Amino acid sequence: MATASPPPPPLLRVENLSKVFGGVTALNGVGFEVYPGEVVGLIGPNGAGKTTLFNVISGLLPPSGGTIAFCGRSIGGLRPDEICALGAVRTFQSASLLSGMTVWDNVHVASLFRPAERARTESAAACTRRALAFCGLEDCRDEIAETLSIGDQKRVEIARAMATGPKLLMTDEILAGLNAADSEGILQMLQGLKREGISIIFVEHDVRSVMRISDRVVVIAQGRKLAEGEPDAVARMPEVISVYLGGRYAQGV
Ligand SMILES: Nc1ncnc2c1ncn2[C@@H]1O[C@H](COP(=O)(O)OP(=O)(O)OP(=O)(O)O)[C@@H](O)[C@H]1O
Missing domain, CATH: 3.40.50.300 (P-loop containing nucleotide triphosphate hydrolases)
Structure with a gap:
């Protein structure tokens, strides 16, 4: 059985x-x-x-x-x-984006916190690119994050969370x-x-x-x-x- x-x-x-x-x-x-x-x-x-x-x-x-x-x-x-x-990563009720920094930099900083096992297989830049692509943010990667629409700021929040390899x-x-x-x-x-x-x-x-x-x-x-x-x-x-x-x-x- x-x-x-x-x-x-x-x-x-x-x-x-x-x-x-x-x-x-x-x-x-x-x-x-x-x-x-x-x-x-x-x-x-x-x-x-x-x-x-x-x-x-x-x-x-x-x-x-x-x-x-x-x-x-x-x-x-x-x-x-x-x-x-x-x-384990969380987002905040109000977007917690880094002031004065581009979308790329916001996500790249987050990628520096990815787990060690992920860091061995994927560079911070590759991790950032993947998160931006997943969240549909490639076209605005050089814009200052906090100037984006509220909808796009929430996307950046998710991209930041994703870049930590949760x-x-x-x-x-x-x-x-x-x-x-x-x-x-x-x-x-x-x-x-x-x-x-x-x-x-x-x-x-x-x-x-x-x-x-x-x-x-x-x-x-x-x-x-x-x-x-x-x-x-x-x-x-x-x-x-x-x-x-x-x-x-x-x-x-
Ligand atoms: N730092 C704090 N100091 C004192 N009381 C707090 C603090 N943070 C939360 N509380 C209290 O703890 C309780 C739970 O609050 P919490 O913000 O976790 O609820 P919530 O379910 O997230 O509410 P909401 O749906 O309105 O966001 C509330 O009574 C709140 O006033």
């Missing part, structure tokens, strides 16, 4: 994670996993703790408690550059402020990254986009995990409808 092969180990495992700011508990015992090549949508109301979760996973803030393992290694409390060099990309409201055409372009780019085997945690208030590209959805509210499951199942959960989605999403309005 054939035996089922065991599931792959998770790329990211977050267990019992907490983050306290003075009297505010922003994260309270949060746990979830991300598997290789998976897109995990992370949704929840304003102030739920989504950005704080990214800040802690990416090393911008130390956790108050709990564990974070990436590729089987504990990363809680490491510096952002150390976590980036291991292959295994995991965390995007924080990357669609905010974009028109429909730019949003569609970014969603297709994220789906392209998934096809390259990159896992994504997708924080977004545009729930339809989350449900469209996510393999699994995690819902947090008031710093706690409220629900988790496949997009359709999560969209039908009464507690998720009550706390975040409301009736309009379920009715397709």
